[in-house]
Amino acid sequence: MGVTTEAFLDRWAKNMQNKYDEQGLLPPPNLALDLNEYNNTASTLNNKINLTTKLRNDALKESGVEKELTEVLKGKATLNFTTDAGKFVITPQDMLDIKESGWLDRLAGDFGFGSRNALKLLVEEPNLTASQNKFLSNWYKLRPEMQQTVFKEMRKYDGATKYYSAKNKVEKIYNDKLSKIVGTSDAVSGTLPFIETTDKNASIAKVAAYVNTSAERNYSSGQNKQSVLDALDGATAIGYEAIKPTNAREDWTGNIIITGPKGTAPVTITNVNREDLQTFTDATFTAYEEKPIQDLLNINDNTKSTNPVHMVNDPNAWQTAHFSGSQVNPEVTNQGWSYRADAIKTAGQYRLINYVRAPGTKKFVTIYGGAITPDEGVISNTFRMTTPAQLNSMYLNHLHNQK
Numbered sequence: 001m002g003v004t005t006e007a008f009l010d011r012w013a014k015n016m017q018n019k020y021d022e023q024g025l026l027p028p029p030n031l032a033l034d035l036n037e038y039n040n041t042a043s044t045l046n047n048k049i050n051l052t053t054k055l056r057n058d059a060l061k062e063s064g065v066e067k068e069l070t071e072v073l074k075g076k077a078t079l080n081f082t083t084d085a086g087k088f089v090i091t092p093q094d095m096l097d098i099k100e101s102g103w104l105d106r107l108a109g110d111f112g113f114g115s116r117n118a119l120k121l122l123v124e125e126p127n128l129t130a131s132q133n134k135f136l137s138n139w140y141k142l143r144p145e146m147q148q149t150v151f152k153e154m155r156k157y158d159g160a161t162k163y164y165s166a167k168n169k170v171e172k173i174y175n176d177k178l179s180k181i182v183g184t185s186d187a188v189s190g191t192l193p194f195i196e197t198t199d200k201n202a203s204i205a206k207v208a209a210y211v212n213t214s215a216e217r218n219y220s221s222g223q224n225k226q227s228v229l230d231a232l233d234g235a236t237a238i239g240y241e242a243i244k245p246t247n248a249r250e251d252w253t254g255n256i257i258i259t260g261p262k263g264t265a266p267v268t269i270t271n272v273n274r275e276d277l278q279t280f281t282d283a284t285f286t287a288y289e290e291k292p293i294q295d296l297l298n299i300n301d302n303t304k305s306t307n308p309v310h311m312v313n314d315p316n317a318w319q320t321a322h323f324s325g326s327q328v329n330p331e332v333t334n335q336g337w338s339y340r341a342d343a344i345k346t347a348g349q350y351r352l353i354n355y356v357r358a359p360g361t362k363k364f365v366t367i368y369g370g371a372i373t374p375d376e377g378v379i380s381n382t383f384r385m386t387t388p389a390q391l392n393s394m395y396l397n398h399l400h401n402q403k
Helices: 005-022 029-063 065-073 092-101 103-108 117-124 130-139 144-157 161-179 197-212 225-233 274-281 330-334 376-385 388-402
Strands: 079-083 086-090 187-191 237-243 253-259 267-273 338-346 349-357 365-373
Touching (some): 005 029, 029 065, 065 092, 079 144, 092 130, 197 225, 197 237, 197 253, 197 267, 225 253, 330 338, 330 388, 338 376, 349 376, 349 388
Antiparallel strands (some): 079 086, 237 253, 253 267
């Protein structure tokens, strides 16, 4: 009881994998595929949730909304009422929440005597916050003079324009950050300057110079360098599309599309790299941001580990490792190894903590990685790309150091 379906399924899958690992066994191939698929899906969703939470927190800080909120609430009173139903407290934060909703103005009516509308609002409004629900549920219990006190206090919140402006800025900053990370097939498109004659000539010259260099260029099927030069001779527009990378090992690529005279098919230069795209467009295409570690949202404050359950030196830490066995190089599993990992953060840098079970053994050993890096992507890639030979060398070196 009290366990969500998602939590139960996660526990069930992890316990099943752990039972095989405890016995030094590998799951049957079909079950292993199912577990891997589940783990990869769960990991992707978990990373997205953690990442969007961090981006939201970053946007809150950068927008200055918290500072403006402090200014709005400064000097505002907490209202305490005693009704027939008991005590009812309205904090400044509650008051601001209700003020933003616009309900107080709707309830004001004849300055407090439209209060019965609160029950209607309570029923009709689909998305109530906790403070809004509390307020509307108690509003009709307040005597008219109490309601009048609320309306008077409400007027003190009328000058919160900077706060509302900062709140709007939060969404813009958040969406800007999110647009640089999410969207595996998103494309950014635009056109090169082409209205004024000087702009048009400059754009045509830029493309001509690009294809006339000694570097090899790529074109759409059946097209070549000469096709581009012919199209440029009577070009009516030049456009581009920039395609976002989907992981840290990829970079932006794009296409330059030349529209020739009416009736001719567009000519396309393909696989344009990020640096050249930026030269063409004067835009900045931010490199993919990979956040494989949960940015310490689930941090254990005592150990600085991303493992939220066990200390990294606990013999059972492998059971809840952040980097799971489904994320390793498949050859590691095929050759009988079990490999999981956590990371610790020290002085702003990350270090991999490896949990390794050698073929034919039944216990995981904890092996501290030697490399320390400020880049989370390096930690993630190191784990995912470790080969059986590297794992064997790491394990043998560990055994040697125990002697």
